[in-house]
Amino acid sequence: MSIALAACRGETPRASPPTENFYAIRGLVKGVAADRPSVTIDHEEIPGFMPRMEMEYVVADPALLDGIEAGAEVEGTLRMRGRGLLIVRLQKRRPGSAPSTPAG
Numbered sequence: 001m002s003i004a005l006a007a008c009r010g011e012t013p014r015a016s017p018p019t020e021n022f023y024a025i026r027g028l029v030k031g032v033a034a035d036r037p038s039v040t041i042d043h044e045e046i047p048g049f050m051p052r053m054e055m056e057y058v059v060a061d062p063a064l065l066d067g068i069e070a071g072a073e074v075e076g077t078l079r080m081r082g083r084g085l086l087i088v089r090l091q092k093r094r095p096g097s098a099p100s101t102p103a104g
């Protein structure tokens with residue numbers, strides 16, 4: 001049994017990381033928790049991924065929360081790796097600015 005498993009797994013020894021997907025996220029900040037660090041966002045629909053909802057997202061770096069406070073309109077990038085969600089980019093939206101390109 002263990003031999004069969006080993007053979008199966010040994011087929012391709014390359015260490016491929018879990019699939020990563022990136023999504024643009026936009027919404028209104030409801031709260032910031034610098035100690036986690038995380039941000040709660042009432043976000044717009046993320047097409048093909050999530051309906052509009054309010055939820056807490058962990059951020060990749062506490063520095064991403066600099067200048068972000070409740071009530072701020074923000075946009076950013078959400079990374080989905082395996083089943084882990086992480087905000088890897090976050091910035092305030094400037095009033096009247098054109099929508100940013102998805103490429104960021």
Ligand SMILES: [Cu+2]
Nearest residue numbers: 043050053055
């Ligand atoms: Cu969500």
